[in-house]
Amino acid sequence: MIIYVLYAVLGLISYLFVIKPLTEMIRLKLQFGKDCKISFNFFGKEIYDQLKETKESKNERDIFNKQKTAYNKYQYKFFMTNMLWIIRISIADPLYQKEALLNHQLYQKVDPVCHNDLLSKGLMWSKGEQWKKQRLLLSSSFEFDSLKKKVPMINEITQSKIDNFSNENVLSSLQSITGLIVIKSFFGIQTDQIYINNTELQVEIANIMNEMGYMRFKSQIQSTKRLIFGTKAWKIFPTKEEKKLLQRVKDMRLIVENLVQQRIKYFEDSNNSQINNNENFLNILVNEYLKIKNKKQQETTLDQIIQEFITLQFAGTDTTAVLLYHCLYFLAYYPQAQEEIRREINESCPSSYINENEINNLKKLSAFINEVLRLKNPAMRPIIRVATQDHKLKDLKIKKGWLVCIDYFLQNQSEKHFDNAGQFNYTRWLQDKPIKEDNNFIYMPFSAGPRNCIGSQMALLEVKIILGQILKRYQIMINKNVEVSWEIHFNHQLSPTNAVILNKIK
Ligand code: HEM
Ligand SMILES: *[C@@H]1O[C@H](CO)[C@@H](O)[C@H](O)[C@H]1NC(C)=O
Ligand SMILES: *[C@@H]1O[C@H](CO)[C@@H](O)[C@H](O)[C@H]1NC(C)=O
Ligand SMILES: *[C@@H]1O[C@H](CO)[C@@H](O)[C@H](O)[C@H]1NC(C)=O
Ligand SMILES: *[C@@H]1O[C@H](CO)[C@@H](O)[C@H](O)[C@H]1NC(C)=O
Numbered sequence: 001m002i003i004y005v006l007y008a009v010l011g012l013i014s015y016l017f018v019i020k021p022l023t024e025m026i027r028l029k030l031q032f033g034k035d036c037k038i039s040f041n042f043f044g045k046e047i048y049d050q051l052k053e054t055k056e057s058k059n060e061r062d063i064f065n066k067q068k069t070a071y072n073k074y075q076y077k078f079f080m081t082n083m084l085w086i087i088r089i090s091i092a093d094p095l096y097q098k099e100a101l102l103n104h105q106l107y108q109k110v111d112p113v114c115h116n117d118l119l120s121k122g123l124m125w126s127k128g129e130q131w132k133k134q135r136l137l138l139s140s141s142f143e144f145d146s147l148k149k150k151v152p153m154i155n156e157i158t159q160s161k162i163d164n165f166s167n168e169n170v171l172s173s174l175q176s177i178t179g180l181i182v183i184k185s186f187f188g189i190q191t192d193q194i195y196i197n198n199t200e201l202q203v204e205i206a207n208i209m210n211e212m213g214y215m216r217f218k219s220q221i222q223s224t225k226r227l228i229f230g231t232k233a234w235k236i237f238p239t240k241e242e243k244k245l246l247q248r249v250k251d252m253r254l255i256v257e258n259l260v261q262q263r264i265k266y267f268e269d270s271n272n273s274q275i276n277n278n279e280n281f282l283n284i285l286v287n288e289y290l291k292i293k294n295k296k297q298q299e300t301t302l303d304q305i306i307q308e309f310i311t312l313q314f315a316g317t318d319t320t321a322v323l324l325y326h327c328l329y330f331l332a333y334y335p336q337a338q339e340e341i342r343r344e345i346n347e348s349c350p351s352s353y354i355n356e357n358e359i360n361n362l363k364k365l366s367a368f369i370n371e372v373l374r375l376k377n378p379a380m381r382p383i384i385r386v387a388t389q390d391h392k393l394k395d396l397k398i399k400k401g402w403l404v405c406i407d408y409f410l411q412n413q414s415e416k417h418f419d420n421a422g423q424f425n426y427t428r429w430l431q432d433k434p435i436k437e438d439n440n441f442i443y444m445p446f447s448a449g450p451r452n453c454i455g456s457q458m459a460l461l462e463v464k465i466i467l468g469q470i471l472k473r474y475q476i477m478i479n480k481n482v483e484v485s486w487e488i489h490f491n492h493q494l495s496p497t498n499a500v501i502l503n504k505i506k
């Protein structure tokens with residue numbers, strides 16, 4: 001009897017962990033031949049490999065290295081692998097990527113911190129009607145005409161911080177600028193820096209997210225818990241470290257909630273006179289909140305507003321700061337380009353503030369940023385998605401539950417679309433047609449389709465003003481005392497944080 005039960009269990013396990021995923025892989029292999037590369041992992045081998053790799057290779061913590069090497073060698077369209085019973089497919093071919101991005105409603109994005117109180121209800125990770133409503137509400141604020149009004153604020157913040165730039169930690173100096181810009185965009189320009197225990201709010205949020213996100217690589221227990229329990233994982237036998245993080249999440253949320261409540265109260269008290277003022281994101285959201293009369297719905301909406309702030313802070317602070325940091329590194333690495341761009345800025349922007357008309361004339365700076373984004377985009381791999389139903393991308397059949405990665409970063413390698421694709425050469429972007437055989441889904445530093453980056457114009461505006469001001473004031477040089485590497489945190493980023501030195505120009 002026991003023997004039969006054992007057989008049944010073994011049968012089930014091998015069906016679930018071996019036969020089922022393997023059948024799917026073989027199916028696609030037969031259909032696509034060499035265009036589909038498969039790699040089967042027995043019993044969680046991948047998780048084991050990933051943990052090992054993360055622990056061992058301190059210098060090259062680029063967990064996508066293997067994938068890039070494989071792509072260069074095989075030039076596949078899809079790469080299929082499995083984590084236990086879950087199939088993961090990485091899509092490298094632009095035409096299939098385009099299909100997936102245009103049909104975004106077929107997927108649910110996977111929240112990297114796997115926690116219900118932080119990002120799940122914000123613009124980036126919500127889905128369906130909930131997402132649509134938020135996107136519609138905020139999208140006009142992210143168009144250039146609205147963003148123009150932020151130019152003085154961005155200049156002021158940059159100016160107030162730039163003289164006190166820390167060469168010990170250049171990245172954190174940049175984060176402190178981009179984070180404050182998001183805070184003022186959200187809460188309003190009159191809002192000052194917000195601190196939690198002497199740490200700037202934006203820094204605390206970035207730290208929390210990084211630590212929570214990184215936990216799944218660092219701790220085998222965490223990654224297993226998440227696989228089984230999803231967002232409930234944090235509540236199940238939390239370790240001491242996890243408990244500490246959860247407390248910080250609570251503290252941080254409380255501070256944000258107080259600010260939101262204050263605004264709600266202010267609006268309620270001020271007899272609607274302020275309500276049409278869309279100067280900042282919070283006003284728009286509170287305006288919507290006040291239309292709701294149902295108590296329960298108000299609570300949900302309040303939670304959503306808090307999460308929207310965390311989402312925008314998370315999406316807008318580090319990405320932009322890391323891009324700036326990468327720009328500084330390449331400016332230091334290519335001193336001649338640095339001189340050419342500094343000259344352009346000197347000629348186009350006479351005063352210490354850079355205005356929006358001047359920004360449009362900075363063609364070289366713009367080209368330079370494009371090139372940095374092409375090769376070292378902080379958001380190198382967009383968020384992983386889960387298929388919520390069976391569907392087809394052209395002739396590729398995807399089943400419900402598969403993890404789908406749209407790996408556009410692999411295209412930067414492609415000679416098909418760029419001359420000397422591996423070379424850093426910003427002047428390529430000054431040509432009439434910088435991208436060969438373009439279909440608008442080849443170069444997508446901010447993703448594409450309906451769920452592209454809502455903040456792309458804001459990010460570029462910030463980066464141009466901040467770089468402009470830095471170039472006017474500083475000579476940027478490589479720090480020869482440190483050895484650099486490209487790491488994966490949440491973003492793909494240059495490490496350490498003092499890879500460049502800024503020297504004041506007299
Ligand atoms: C250099 C800076 C930035 C880069 C490289 C970047 C990149 C991206 C990418 C690739 C996505 C798509 C992710 C996916 O769905 O797979 C995205 C989405 C998003 N980004 Fe950005 N981003 C940047 C700056 C910003 C800023 C400044 C903000 C706002 C303050 C922002 C807000 C968002 C939001 C809300 C989404 C989700 C949009 C939606 O799903 O409808 N980003 N970003
Ligand atoms: C400049 O930075 C130092 C240390 O990073 C800090 O102690 C000081 O208060 C800052 N000064 C200003 C004016 O912000
Ligand atoms: C500040 O730090 C102390 C000790 O590190 C901690 O107990 C407290 O909860 C923190 N407060 C906030 C608001 O994070
Ligand atoms: C608000 O408006 C009402 C009438 O519309 C008025 O009676 C009241 O005094 C106003 N309150 C404030 C604080 O302005
Ligand atoms: C740009 O302006 C700065 C400050 O006015 C000056 O020191 C520098 O030589 C100028 N650089 C170029 C390339 O014109």
Ligand SMILES: *[C@@H]1O[C@H](CO)[C@@H](O)[C@H](O)[C@H]1NC(C)=O
Nearest residue numbers: 375376377412413421422423
């Ligand atoms: C493409 O981008 C990756 C990641 O940023 C980088 O490591 C790689 O060197 C780039 N490829 C080429 C050909 O430059």
Ligand SMILES: *[C@@H]1O[C@H](CO)[C@@H](O)[C@H](O)[C@H]1NC(C)=O
Nearest residue numbers: 419420423425426427428431
């Ligand atoms: C950089 O690109 C431009 C435009 O494609 C080309 O004319 C130039 O020769 C390239 N520079 C180098 C050093 O390859």
